[in-house]
Structure formats: C-alpha cells, structure tokens
Amino acid sequence: LKPDLSGDFSQLMEWADGVRRLKVRTNAETPDDAATARGFGAEGIGLCRTEHMFFDPARIISMREMILADTEKGRRAALDKLLPYQRQDFIDLFRIMKGLPVTIRLLDPPLHEFLPHGDAEIAEVANAAGVAEAVVRRRILELSEANPMLGHRGCRLGISYPEIYEMQTRAIFEAAIEVSKDGGDPVIPEIMIPLIIGKKELEILKAVIINVASEVEAEKSAKLEFLVGTMIELPRAALKAGEIAEEAEFFSFGTNDLTQTTYGLSRDDASRFLDTYISKDIFAGDPFVSLDQEGVGELVRIAAERGRKTRSDIKLGICGEHGGDPSSIAFCDQLGLDYVSCSPYRVPIARLAAAQAALKS
Ligand code: PEP
Numbered sequence: 137l138k139p140d141l142s143g144d145f146s147q148l149m150e151w152a153d154g155v156r157r158l159k160v161r162t163n164a165e166t167p168d169d170a171a172t173a174r175g176f177g178a179e180g181i182g183l184c185r186t187e188h189m190f191f192d193p194a195r196i197i198s199m200r201e202m203i204l205a206d207t208e209k210g211r212r213a214a215l216d217k218l219l220p221y222q223r224q225d226f227i228d229l230f231r232i233m234k235g236l237p238v239t240i241r242l243l244d245p246p247l248h249e250f251l252p253h254g255d256a257e258i259a260e261v262a263n264a265a266g267v268a269e270a271v272v273r274r275r276i277l278e279l280s281e282a283n284p285m286l287g288h289r290g291c292r293l294g295i296s297y298p299e300i301y302e303m304q305t306r307a308i309f310e311a312a313i314e315v316s317k318d319g320g321d322p323v324i325p326e327i328m329i330p331l332i333i334g335k336k337e338l339e340i341l342k343a344v345i346i347n348v349a350s351e352v353e354a355e356k357s358a359k360l361e362f363l364v365g366t367m368i369e370l371p372r373a374a375l376k377a378g379e380i381a382e383e384a385e386f387f388s389f390g391t392n393d394l395t396q397t398t399y400g401l402s403r404d405d406a407s408r409f410l411d412t413y414i415s416k417d418i419f420a421g422d423p424f425v426s427l428d429q430e431g432v433g434e435l436v437r438i439a440a441e442r443g444r445k446t447r448s449d450i451k452l453g454i455c456g457e458h459g460g461d462p463s464s465i466a467f468c469d470q471l472g473l474d475y476v477s478c479s480p481y482r483v484p485i486a487r488l489a490a491a492q493a494a495l496k497s
C-alpha cells in the first residue's frame with residue numbers, strides 16, 4: 137500500500153521542505169526500494185547494504201564458492217562471476233538516483249551468514265561446488281564464531297580478503313562510468329567502509345580502493361570522481377574520529393551497532409528484558425528505536441565535533457534505524473548533521489520531523 141502524497145499532503149511536505157535543514161536520504165539496495173524512496177522525496181541513498189545483493193539463487197552459488205575456496209586464486213575466480221551482477225546492481229541504483237548522492241557500503245556481515253544450514257542444503261552446496269560435503273562442513277566450523285557480531289565482519293573481512301572489496305569497488309566504478317555516459321552530472325559514488333575502530337583500517341582499504349580506481353580509469357580511459365568515508369558504529373571509532381577524519385570524507389553514524397556496542401546489548405535479543413527495564417526506569421524506551429541521547433548520542437556528538445575539527449567540511453549523516461525516528465531526527469538536527477537516512481516508507485516522516493526540529497530550534 138503506497139501512501140497518497142498528492143494534494144494537501146504534498147503542499148504540507150513542500151512547506152516542510154522549505155524549513156528543514158537536514159537532508160533526507162534512504163537506506164535502499166533494491167531498485168524497487170530506491171524508486172519508492174525517490175518517489176517519497178528521498179534526496180539520495182545514505183546506505184546501500186551490499187550484502188543483501190548476494191542472496192539471489194544465481195549469486196549465492198558464486199558467493200559460497202568464494203567462501204569455500206581456500207586460495208586467493210579460487211576466491212578471485214568466484215568473485216569474477218559476481219562482478220557483472222554487482223555492476224548491474226549499481227548501474228540500476230545510480231540511474232534511479234541520477235543527480236543525487238549514493239553511498240554504497242562494502243560487504244559487512246560475517247561470511248558464514250552466506251553458508252548453508254542443515255544437511256540437505258549442505259549436500260546441495262557441496263554438489264554444486266563439486267566438493268565433498270565434509271569440505272563444506274569443515275568451512276562452516278572454521279567460520280563459526282561465538283559472537284559473530286563482534287567478530288570477523290565489516291572492514292575486518294576487507295583487510296583479510298581485499299579481493300572482495302576490490303570486486304565491489306570495481307563494480308561501483310564501472311557502473312559510475314557507464315551511467316555517467318547517460319549525460320547530466322557525472323556519478324560521484326560514495327564508498328563506505330563498515331565497522332572500523334580507527335584510522336589504520338581506513339588507510340589500508342582506501343589504498344585498495346584508489347588502486348582499483350586507477351586500474352579502471354586506465355582500462356576505460358575515463359576519469360573517476362568518488363568519495364571514501366566510513367561508518368562510525370563502534371565506540372572506539374567515535375572517540376578516534378579526529379584521526380579517522382584525516383582519511384574520511386564523510387561519516388555515517390551506524391547507530392544500530394553503536395547502540396549495541398555501547399550498551400553491550402545484542403540488538404537481536406534486547407526485547408527479552410526491555411519491558412522490565414523500561415518499567416524500572418532503567419531504559420527510557422527502546423534504545424534501538426529512539427536514540428539514547430545521553431550515552432550513544434554523546435558518542436555521536438563527540439565524533440561529530442572531533443571529525444569537524446580535523447576536516448571542517450566533513451559530511452555527516454546517520455543511517456541506523458534512528459534516522460527514521462522523529463525524536464532522534466531532532467537530536468541530529470541539533471548536532472547539525474547534514475542528513476538522516478531511513479527506510480523508504482519513513483522518508484516522508486523524516487522530512488516532517490526534520491522540519492519540526494528546525495522550527496522548534
Ligand atoms: C548500523 O549499525 O547502524 C547500520 C546502519 O548498519 P547495519 O544495521 O547494517 O549493521
């Protein structure tokens with residue numbers, strides 16, 4: 137069901153847009169979501185979670201082949217098969233968002249999330265990959281972690297297996313060149329690194345990205361413009377934001393992980409004692425819905441200040457679920473962030489909340 141944004145509502149939204157300071161982007165990785173969000177007035181994509189792009193049956197086979205490979209050569213061969221899909225993904229998104237910024241986050245979740253579960257699926261995958269079932273089982277065991285959300289994910293994967301980020305970056309650049317040929321403003325992709333704890337990871341991965349850019353420029357005889365930035369979603373990254381900003385052209389606050397790691401509380405299990413904690417006044421509400429302005433918000437404030445001190449024009453946004461929550465949006469407005477990014481159906485709410493926040497201040 138699509139809300140009707142015409143008539144009086146559209147007039148109201150126009151007034152809201154006239155007063156708000158915050159830009160409103162969307163979190164989207166499918167063409168449908170991106171188009172819906174643009175229809176609702178999204179001013180770009182603030183977070184494209186690329187991991188969601190690998191679950192399609194045609195792609196998951198190559199993804200698993202990549203994970204099962206135990207040599208770099210094997211991984212690269214599988215990644216080569218994924219490249220055309222990724223390129224097309226980004227071509228579609230750049231076309232839908234033409235003229236607006238698109239932030240693409242490189243692969244974030246632990247690799248075992250892509251591996252099969254259960255005997256039947258394991259047998260099927262082994263068969264498709266031409267390996268023994270024992271190989272698949274061994275890899276699942278090797279990759280399993282006690283705390284996957286605190287484990288080998290985000291930029292840690294990019295550091296261990298740079299070829300994954302190379303493939304994704306190449307797809308982004310090739311797509312940008314392709315869509316820029318349509319005419320109008322050239323596509324300037326924003327490449328975002330997840331889960332860093334400090335400047336060093338960004339330095340290493342930025343070098344990988346710049347290297348791919350030079351290769352693609354030479355191959356296509358084209359000039360690329362792009363931004364490299366990072367998620368700020370771990371407390372250490374928030375505290376080290378001053379140094380990180382030396383390497384980052386933008387920060388996007390991943391307040392889902394930042395809340396999880398600041399509270400030491402799994403975002404998937406918080407509901408177990410949430411009501412009790414709220415009834416005893418320990419939590420004011422669900423901190424995963426409405427930003428905890430004192431604790432997590434303080435880290436966001438510190439990071440914004442330190443980031444700006446190093447790079448006065450650093451672009452600052454938020455892409456955790458809080459980016460679509462009115463009271464959190466008001467907080468982002470107070471901090472002077474540049475944009476919030478939220479799910480497509482929250483875009484109109486965010487436009488109104490951003491206007492309300494501006495009017496109140
Ligand atoms: C976040 O952590 O807030 C975020 C946007 O990333 P994800 O939800 O994909 O971990």
Ligand code: MG
Pocket residue numbers: 369390392393
């Ligand atoms: Mg995150």
